[in-house]
Amino acid sequence: MKKAVTKQRGARVSSGGTTAQFDEIAALIETARREAGRAVNVHLIDLYWNIGKLISQRIERDGWGKGTVEELARHLARTQPGSRGFSPQNLWRMRQFFATYRALPDLSTLVRELPWSANLHILSGAKSAGAREFYLRSAIGKGWSVREVARQIEASAFERAVLTRPKLSTTLRETYPNAAQEFKDAYLIEFANLAPGHSEADLHGALLSNLGRFITELGRDFCFVGSEYPVQVGNQDFAIDLVFFHRGLCCLVAFELKVGRFKPADLGQLSFYVEALDRDVRKAHERPSIGVLLCATKDNEVVEYALARTASPTLVAEYQTMLPPKALLQEKLHELYVQLAPVVGEPGTPARRRSLAKKPRGRTR
Numbered sequence: 001m002k003k004a005v006t007k008q009r010g011a012r013v014s015s016g017g018t019t020a021q022f023d024e025i026a027a028l029i030e031t032a033r034r035e036a037g038r039a040v041n042v043h044l045i046d047l048y049w050n051i052g053k054l055i056s057q058r059i060e061r062d063g064w065g066k067g068t069v070e071e072l073a074r075h076l077a078r079t080q081p082g083s084r085g086f087s088p089q090n091l092w093r094m095r096q097f098f099a100t101y102r103a104l105p106d107l108s109t110l111v112r113e114l115p116w117s118a119n120l121h122i123l124s125g126a127k128s129a130g131a132r133e134f135y136l137r138s139a140i141g142k143g144w145s146v147r148e149v150a151r152q153i154e155a156s157a158f159e160r161a162v163l164t165r166p167k168l169s170t171t172l173r174e175t176y177p178n179a180a181q182e183f184k185d186a187y188l189i190e191f192a193n194l195a196p197g198h199s200e201a202d203l204h205g206a207l208l209s210n211l212g213r214f215i216t217e218l219g220r221d222f223c224f225v226g227s228e229y230p231v232q233v234g235n236q237d238f239a240i241d242l243v244f245f246h247r248g249l250c251c252l253v254a255f256e257l258k259v260g261r262f263k264p265a266d267l268g269q270l271s272f273y274v275e276a277l278d279r280d281v282r283k284a285h286e287r288p289s290i291g292v293l294l295c296a297t298k299d300n301e302v303v304e305y306a307l308a309r310t311a312s313p314t315l316v317a318e319y320q321t322m323l324p325p326k327a328l329l330q331e332k333l334h335e336l337y338v339q340l341a342p343v344v345g346e347p348g349t350p351a352r353r354r355s356l357a358k359k360p361r362g363r364t365r
Contacts, residue, residue, distance in 0.1 A: 044116060049094070053102075055095040056095050069088050073086055097111075107132060110137065118144075126153065135157070142220045155190075155323055159329035160323075164186060166185045167303045168183075170307070171312060175313050182219060183292065187218070189210075189214065189217065190322055192209075194206055198259060199259060200258065207257075211224060221246050225244055229243040233280075238273070241255055241257045250287050252289040254290070255292045259296050260296055262293065266295070270312070271310060273291060274288075289313070290313050290314070293315070294319050
């Protein structure tokens, strides 16, 4: 005799259960799997930390050197068959890992939230405690993959964050006091592979073709809403280049793309789009919309003048298809440290320098 099957509220129902009930159990399995993976990672990082600690102690107390560590690696290969990751090079990395974070309890807690490969990228690529803290917190807070951690370090994300700050209108700063932390002064889109002399259509198409990577560059709270998003005002139809929703700020974000140098007149069009979103698209529980003018280049003084009197919550940012040489950014960062360093003998130097990682400052270009 066949079991009776009926439909109720869109779910398949049988004498054995519903799809929703099955999905609930499947969700429990997925959650347990994620938590188990995270627990395994914490234990692995703890293991590497303790191995690094022991090697450091043996070096200090018993005079261990390169030969002894190589002998240790051979011993582990014999006594721990099937175990991987204990080559002489990795054992030295564990020692460096411990030595780097042993005096930084806040950071030594953060490292346990990232995979070992991501930690190695930060350990080798970030040259200061401030830079390491920046990448650790960014990777955790923004959900960067190991590949993205490597990309952001290669793209000098720390140096750019310290040396630059987004250009915001007064209305945007007042409406969203934390907006400077959610937007950038320049977005790196080297993945778009844009040719010199590209058009706005080329830029638009490249961003759509690489939408996942563009959202990663924007930030994990950005959710894609639409391309050439239609709005109607009076009897006229308009299209906004790109529209996103920002989960943290709970608002729509309109992106207007320009392949040339910023012109003050561009803000008028963007402000019009932001107003149209607020009047005709924004839902009752959402906050006022934000407009981002993304251009190829800009004069910061012109931007400052243009944003000073606008009543619209807008900002102006650049897109970059390639970065200045990393050495140049590091040189400018060093110059900034020298300028901000107190007079010799004045207390507070470390704290002031550490704060640079959290307070982006003036533009380099």
